[in-house]
Amino acid sequence: MRLACLFVPLFPLAARLRSEPELKGEAIAIFEGNGNAARVLAAARKARKAGIEAGMTLPQTRALYPKLIARGRDLECERAAQEALLEVAESFSPRVEDGGEGVAYLDLDGLPGLSGDGQGERGGPAISSAPPRFGVPRSEKSFGHDLIVASEKAGLPARAGVAASKLAARVAAGLPDSPAVVAPGEEASFLAPLPLARLAPALEIAESLERWGLRSIGELAKLPEGEIASRLGELGRALHAAARGIDTSPLEPRPAPLCLSEGLDLEWPLVTLEPFLFVGHAALERLMRRLESQAIACTRLEVTLKLDPDGHDARAIQLPAPTCDTKTLLTLVRLELEARPPGAPVVGFVFTAHPDRPRRAQLSLFGPAALSPDRLATTIARLASILGADRIGSPRAVDGHRLERFTLTDYSPPPPPRFTSPRRTGRGLLAVRVLRPPVSLEVILPSEDSESQGRTPRPISVKSVDGASLLVSGSVRIASGPWSLEEGWWTEAPADRDYWDIELTDGALYRVYRERGNGSWFVDGIYD
Amino acid sequence: MRASQAIALERLLEGEELGKKPAALLKGLGAKLVRASNLPAPRFGSSAAAGEESFLESCVLGLPAHTLIEVVGRRSSGRFSIGLAAMASSTASGESAALIDLGDNLDPQAAERAGIDLARILWVRPRRVKEALSAAEMLLATGFRLVVADLGLSPRGGRFVPDAAWVRLQRAARSQESTLLLLVPYRMSGIAADIVVSASAVRPLWQGNGRVPRLLTGIASRLMLERRGRETPGRSAPFSFAVAEAIRAGGRCSTGALTSKRNQAPDYFRLRAES
Numbered sequence: 001m002r003l004a005c006l007f008v009p010l011f012p013l014a015a016r017l018r019s020e021p022e023l024k025g026e027a028i029a030i031f032e033g034n035g036n037a038a039r040v041l042a043a044a045r046k047a048r049k050a051g052i053e054a055g056m057t058l059p060q061t062r063a064l065y066p067k068l069i070a071r072g073r074d075l076e077c078e079r080a081a082q083e084a085l086l087e088v089a090e091s092f093s094p095r096v097e098d099g100g101e102g103v104a105y106l107d108l109d110g111l112p113g114l115s116g117d118g119q120g121e122r123g124g125p126a127i128s129s130a131p132p133r134f135g136v137p138r139s140e141k142s143f144g145h146d147l148i149v150a151s152e153k154a155g156l157p158a159r160a161g162v163a164a165s166k167l168a169a170r171v172a173a174g175l176p177d178s179p180a181v182v183a184p185g186e187e188a189s190f191l192a193p194l195p196l197a198r199l200a201p202a203l204e205i206a207e208s209l210e211r212w213g214l215r216s217i218g219e220l221a222k223l224p225e226g227e228i229a230s231r232l233g234e235l236g237r238a239l240h241a242a243a244r245g246i247d248t249s250p251l252e253p254r255p256a257p258l259c260l261s262e263g264l265d266l267e268w269p270l271v272t273l274e275p276f277l278f279v280g281h282a283a284l285e286r287l288m289r290r291l292e293s294q295a296i297a298c299t300r301l302e303v304t305l306k307l308d309p310d311g312h313d314a315r316a317i318q319l320p321a322p323t324c325d326t327k328t329l330l331t332l333v334r335l336e337l338e339a340r341p342p343g344a345p346v347v348g349f350v351f352t353a354h355p356d357r358p359r360r361a362q363l364s365l366f367g368p369a370a371l372s373p374d375r376l377a378t379t380i381a382r383l384a385s386i387l388g389a390d391r392i393g394s395p396r397a398v399d400g401h402r403l404e405r406f407t408l409t410d411y412s413p414p415p416p417p418r419f420t421s422p423r424r425t426g427r428g429l430l431a432v433r434v435l436r437p438p439v440s441l442e443v444i445l446p447s448e449d450s451e452s453q454g455r456t457p458r459p460i461s462v463k464s465v466d467g468a469s470l471l472v473s474g475s476v477r478i479a480s481g482p483w484s485l486e487e488g489w490w491t492e493a494p495a496d497r498d499y500w501d502i503e504l505t506d507g508a509l510y511r512v513y514r515e516r517g518n519g520s521w522f523v524d525g526i527y528d
Numbered sequence: 529m530r531a532s533q534a535i536a537l538e539r540l541l542e543g544e545e546l547g548k549k550p551a552a553l554l555k556g557l558g559a560k561l562v563r564a565s566n567l568p569a570p571r572f573g574s575s576a577a578a579g580e581e582s583f584l585e586s587c588v589l590g591l592p593a594h595t596l597i598e599v600v601g602r603r604s605s606g607r608f609s610i611g612l613a614a615m616a617s618s619t620a621s622g623e624s625a626a627l628i629d630l631g632d633n634l635d636p637q638a639a640e641r642a643g644i645d646l647a648r649i650l651w652v653r654p655r656r657v658k659e660a661l662s663a664a665e666m667l668l669a670t671g672f673r674l675v676v677a678d679l680g681l682s683p684r685g686g687r688f689v690p691d692a693a694w695v696r697l698q699r700a701a702r703s704q705e706s707t708l709l710l711l712v713p714y715r716m717s718g719i720a721a722d723i724v725v726s727a728s729a730v731r732p733l734w735q736g737n738g739r740v741p742r743l744l745t746g747i748a749s750r751l752m753l754e755r756r757g758r759e760t761p762g763r764s765a766p767f768s769f770a771v772a773e774a775i776r777a778g779g780r781c782s783t784g785a786l787t788s789k790r791n792q793a794p795d796y797f798r799l800r801a802e803s
Contacts, residue, residue: 368623395649430771528609
């Protein structure tokens with residue numbers, strides 16, 4: 001069995017720098033705790049050069065380096081970084097174990113194109129910047145190098161180690177000369193010269209071993225197992241086995257996550273939208289990069305806001321089609337928050353993306369050009385965010401006689417034909433512009449004779465009422481009608497109308513109707 | 529730019545007012561510059577030298593690609609019908625088309641009767657001109673081969689759209705090899721439009737004479753080609769659209785007048801002939 005370990009040193013710091021890349025190169029330290037009792041958890045190289053070490057308090061660090069940038073530990077940030085690290089590992093191997101803070105184990109057995117003999121450690125130019133050629137086996141060292149490059153692309157400076165056990169791989173990954181490969185069966189000899197601290201013994205055991213004068217792992221491995229077990233107990237026996245390179249713990253692959261999330265705890269509460277969107281944009285970008293790396297898209301975005309002083313505000317944004325476009329998602333978040341402000345300052349947030357397969361289509365070589373499903377989905381999502389989801393879609397006719405009715409469905413055009421057919425001429429039908437809602441009219445009628453005879457009188461002159469959205473005014477030159485429409489008499493809003501096609505003196509053609517119930521007139525269409 | 533400045537620039541480009549070396553350098557630079565008047569005029573396929581019939585075809589049915597076509601007409605001029613006819617032609621050949629409907633005027637039943645495959649139509653209903661133009665640019669960038677933008681009966685703020693917006697749309701249409709068909713009540717796109725067609729001399733066609741009954745059978749109008757590239761040809765052709773029921777009753781829909789054989793009322797109403 002061959003395993004690789006991906007390890008991110010100073011993980012709390014690396015996770016923070018992944019979320020705030022503008023702090024790279026600055027003297028920054030991550031603290032855990034509150035106020036003056038906060039202690040350094042991890043410090044950047046510039047801060048370490050100034051003498052700042054893990055365990056120091058905030059006043060001590062300020063005394064050493066007054067310009068130190070202090071950041072609290074952000075568990076949400078670390079969780080997202082750990083997820084990103086595991087996703088990097090999953091892009092290399094289908095079996096990945098979550099090893100805790102900044103550690104991921106990969107199963108290398110059966111990976112195609114990987115020579116499993118530990119070469120590269122023994123000789124040969126192992127590190128190559130060129131991509132591996134198809135069909136040519138690459139060394140484990142080259143594989144480790146690829147792992148490191150992929151992690152750095154994800155914003156996490158990692159080290160890699162390859163060995164036959166998790167313990168040896170983890171220790172190898174901790175070495176500064178990365179990637180390190182331990183040849184099969186040489187775990188004990190690899191560990192022997194390393195200091196005992198690499199095995200991270202418990203504090204009491206470490207003190208005992210120091211008192212015995214043991215410094216290296218090899219010195220511990222040479223001692224008899226029974227003597228160690230009788231003096232140090234079960235923990236000592238396990239440590240002795242580890243020192244001999246024996247690690248029987250199996251790889252425990254993690255199940256595939258249902259959704260991906262990115263978030264951040266803010267240093268100060270935000271009360272306006274723009275700063276929040278500025279911070280959220282970076283988080284969304286990281287989230288979309290993770291989705292893209294797995295060739296999936298977001299179909300539903302959940303936004304969870306941590307409010308000051310306490311409380312949460314959660315909301316979900318359903319997308320009309322899966323998309324990976326950050327700009328679109330940011331617009332949707334903006335519109336959602338503008339429509340329903342959270343009502344309290346925001347001190348943290350989490351974006352959770354529910355993934356779905358993006359739409360795919362096989363484009364035809366000879367047929368009409370088809371739309372790229374991904375671009376189409378992004379456009380629809382952006383338009384829906386600008387106009388509203390009810391303002392975009394594919395129209396459908398509704399059974400019935402009322403002309404103003406319609407429905408909208410999701411736009412999902414059928415695939416184009418395989419071959420382009422010649423264009424056909426349209427039927428040349430005169431279209432009607434439907435006015436939604438109908439415009440109320442004031443109508444002059446000739447006399448009451450026809451009405452007294454039960455007929456709808458022919459209009460002589462029409463004029464839209466004051467304040468109407470459309471100006472219609474003029475004498476009727478020709479009127480054709482009435483055409484009766486009666487529908488839904490059993491409903492609460494029945495339609496009982498007499499329609500007329502009228503031509504006004506200016507040449508415009510309108511479709512007007514009179515409600516038979518109350519005698520009011522409306523124009524509901526223009527022939528155009 | 530004043531005339532003197534223009535002349536100075538012209539001389540500079542020719543290298544007349546410089547010493548030998550700078551002049552040679554500038555001539556080299558000048559060789560890379562092209563005056564706007566020397567730019568190649570856009571060509572619109574095989575229909576360039578066609579007559580009236582193919583002018584209609586090129587304008588409505590076989591829409592020339594990579595262009596911004598503006599159809600101008602007042603109420604009941606038939607411009608909305610031209611847009612639907614273009615979409616019917618496009619979707620019948622299997623392409624997807626988009627309709628930006630500023631006035632929310634589309635009747636899906638009528639569109640279906642006009643031959644449009646509704647499943648291939650993306651219907652966008654913006655509220656403002658600015659939204660409509662943004663949508664048009666996005667849809668062109670998405671790859672729709674035909675985008676019909678109907679700016680309604682009286683687009684508010686339409687006169688205040690900057691020219692740069694129309695130029696952007698024209699470039700988007702050209703770069704995506706798409707057609708943007710702009711249906712407007714008055715000229716809006718300025719110099720950006722590749723083809724401008726105006727509908728004038730609109731005449732409603734009625735069947736029946738005397739007092740009653742009468743039946744609307746369609747409209748007849750004259751389409752005038754006002755601009756084609758840099759030309760202003762001024763050619764025109766008669767054009768007509770018919771009401772569906774008139775066609776079913778035996779009317780003929782083509783260029784020229786409509787004739788119908790017998791009277792028939794619209795079938796989308798439950799009829800009660802009263803007169």
